[in-house]
Amino acid sequence: MDKEIKKRDIFTHFTPSEVKGSMINLIMKKILYLVTQSEFGGAQKYIADLASGLDESRYQVEIAVGEYKKEIQNGWLKQLENSGFKIRRLKHVFREVNPWHDFLSGFELFFLFLKTKPDIIHLNSSKVGSTGALIGWLYKMTRWPKTKFLKIIYTVHGFVFNEPLSVWRRIFYLWSERISGMFKNKIICVSERDKITGLNHKIANHKKFITIHNGIDLEKTDFLDKQNAKNFLLTKITDYGLSASSADRRIMNYDFIIGTIANFYTSKGLIYFIRAAKIVLQKIPNLIFIIIGEGALRNELEQEIKKLDLEKKFFLVGSLSNAFKYLKVFDIFCLPSVKEGFPYTLLEAMAAGLPIITTLVGGTPEIITDEVNGLIVPKEKPRQIARAIEKILNNPEMQKKLKKNNLEKIKQFSLEKMIESTVKVYDEK
Numbered sequence: 001m002d003k004e005i006k007k008r009d010i011f012t013h014f015t016p017s018e019v020k021g022s023m024i025n026l027i028m029k030k031i032l033y034l035v036t037q038s039e040f041g042g043a044q045k046y047i048a049d050l051a052s053g054l055d056e057s058r059y060q061v062e063i064a065v066g067e068y069k070k071e072i073q074n075g076w077l078k079q080l081e082n083s084g085f086k087i088r089r090l091k092h093v094f095r096e097v098n099p100w101h102d103f104l105s106g107f108e109l110f111f112l113f114l115k116t117k118p119d120i121i122h123l124n125s126s127k128v129g130s131t132g133a134l135i136g137w138l139y140k141m142t143r144w145p146k147t148k149f150l151k152i153i154y155t156v157h158g159f160v161f162n163e164p165l166s167v168w169r170r171i172f173y174l175w176s177e178r179i180s181g182m183f184k185n186k187i188i189c190v191s192e193r194d195k196i197t198g199l200n201h202k203i204a205n206h207k208k209f210i211t212i213h214n215g216i217d218l219e220k221t222d223f224l225d226k227q228n229a230k231n232f233l234l235t236k237i238t239d240y241g242l243s244a245s246s247a248d249r250r251i252m253n254y255d256f257i258i259g260t261i262a263n264f265y266t267s268k269g270l271i272y273f274i275r276a277a278k279i280v281l282q283k284i285p286n287l288i289f290i291i292i293g294e295g296a297l298r299n300e301l302e303q304e305i306k307k308l309d310l311e312k313k314f315f316l317v318g319s320l321s322n323a324f325k326y327l328k329v330f331d332i333f334c335l336p337s338v339k340e341g342f343p344y345t346l347l348e349a350m351a352a353g354l355p356i357i358t359t360l361v362g363g364t365p366e367i368i369t370d371e372v373n374g375l376i377v378p379k380e381k382p383r384q385i386a387r388a389i390e391k392i393l394n395n396p397e398m399q400k401k402l403k404k405n406n407l408e409k410i411k412q413f414s415l416e417k418m419i420e421s422t423v424k425v426y427d428e429k
Contacts, residue, residue: 029426030060032118034109034132036095036125038065039295040076040319041263042344043124043157046190046214048076050122051085053419059426062086062116066093066105066128075321088112093128097172106135113139120426122153123184126160126173130180137183153425154180155188158341158362159197163267177203186425190214190342191363210425213366214342215418218410221324221351229329230257233290236317255286256331256393261323261345264295264316269336269359271304275382276336278308280389287313292326294319327352331399332392337361338379347413350406355399357388367413373405 031054033047051061063085065077081087090112092105109132113121121136123129133152140147161173181187181204189195189211199206224232258277262268270291277289289310291301298316305314320326324345327333333349333356340362347367349356356374358364368374375391377384392398 028058028060029119030062030117031120031122031426032113032116033061033063033122034065034090034124034128035063036066036093036127038067038075038077038089039263042214042341043155044076045344046155046157047124048080049215049217049415050419050422051080052083053415054423062088062118064088064090064112066090067095088116090128093131095125095127097169102131105131109135110139114143119149120151120153122155124155125157126177129154129156130176133180133183151185151426152183153186153188154184155190156194156198156341157190158194158267158339159201159203161201162197162362163339174201177201181208184208186210186428188212188422188425191366193363193366194341210421212418212421212425213363213413214344214347215413215415216344216347216351216410217415218351221348223328223352224325226328229326233317233326233329236320237290237315254288255284257288257290257329258332258334258389259290259292259330260334260336261292261327261348262335262337263293264297264301266297267337267339268293269338269379270297270301272380272382272385273334273336274301274304274308274310274314276334276385276389277310277314279383279386281310281313283390284393289314290330291316292318292320292323324348324352327354330354332357332389334385334389335359335364336379336385337364340364342366347410350410353403353407355392355402356406357385357392367409373402373409 033051035043035047037044047063051063054061063080065087077087090105090108092101092108094101113136121132123132133154136150136152140150159177161170161177165173178201184204185208187198187204187208187210189198189209190213192211195209195211198204198209260273262270264270273289273291281287301316305311327349333354335343335346335356335358337343337359338361342363346356346358346364350367350373356368358368358374358376359379360376361379365376368376370376375388377388392402
């Protein structure tokens with residue numbers, strides 16, 4: 001059903017005085033979600049889950065996305081468009097600092113707000129989070145009193161100044177967060193750690209902060225069984241450059257597959273995963289390693305694999321739609337990030353019942369308890385990652401314990417709970 005028709009229909013249930021009076025919270029609100037990148041990741045999944053899970057009789061949703069040229073054919077945006085959501089592509093919003101495009105993006109966002117007339121501007125990711133907050137406030141001031149009740153909400157998916165950056169860039173992003181924090185009505189942190197970080201760095205008044213953990217829908221998180229997932233990944237390894245018979249031997253004749261799902265960003269620490277693989281293989285040679293994902297660092301990662309002579313042991317199989325479906329092919333899931341918010345991939349790996357190794361960053365300790373449902377190691381330490389892999393592989397009882405505890409703990413992180421808590425933020429006066 002057309003969302004504009006729904007918007008008109010809801011008003012037929014109320015008289016004009018009722019609409020303006022005590023029933024104001026039942027009026028449909030228009031939410032405009034903004035995110036810097038079109039490439040699918042945690043922030044994009046967060047938006048897709050919220051947009052799809054909100055009550056259509058109360059919220060009208062549009063989504064604006066930057067770096068539109070990187071959009072994958074038939075990806076998450078196309079799926080949302082096919083479901084009836086309006087998607088707007090932003091031509092001047094980019095992740096990297098670019099003075100010319102950053103200047104033009106301000107005008108682009110201002111005219112976007114004029115055109116869409118949102119009741120709630122919900123910002124995701126640091127770049128558009130800073131620019132969008134300032135331009136949203138200017139839009140609100142210039143259109144007052146029509147925009148009197150406009151809310152500017154920002155979700156932190158891990159502060160960018162925690163990434164491996166040069167000193168000047170870290171300072172730039174820190175002050176961007178502080179300045180833009182003045183114009184935000186609410187700051188949602190996906191982890192308690194991010195909330196503490198925001199308060200410690202004086203990003204905004206403590207009253208603006210709230211922690212809402214990410215959640216997943218367990219009923220819709222359906223996995224391929226191990227054999228079918230293995231057969232599919234066999235075709236991807238063949239595409240990687242091996243002959244079918246060679247690929248067949250690589251993936252079928254093994255003791256364990258260690259893997260992860262991650263975009264190829266510096267913040268994901270994948271270079272340390274590759275180096276850890278080299279260390280582990282010296283003691284346990286009958287293993288292979290797989291990363292599902294894509295990104296600008298592909299060449300760098302491939303060069304590291306070649307340098308360490310791992311071409312027949314370590315495979316980058318590319319980006320896969322609904323990548324979580326293939327998780328059960330892994331015997332251990334490893335997320336070696338140097339910066340995180342509250343990673344969905346860990347939640348999905350938990351739901352798949354996998355032993356997990358992750359680093360002590362962001363909200364990961366709020367998901368994984370060391371030695372209970374996974375192992376936590378320091379970031380940027382490949383030798384520690386290698387030892388954790390060896391520890392799990394050499395301990396079948398630990399494998400069973402981690403699997404059992406993960407299947408139980410994942411119940412704490414439901415999508416329904418995440419949506420309910422976010423709606424309360426939307427409806428706050």
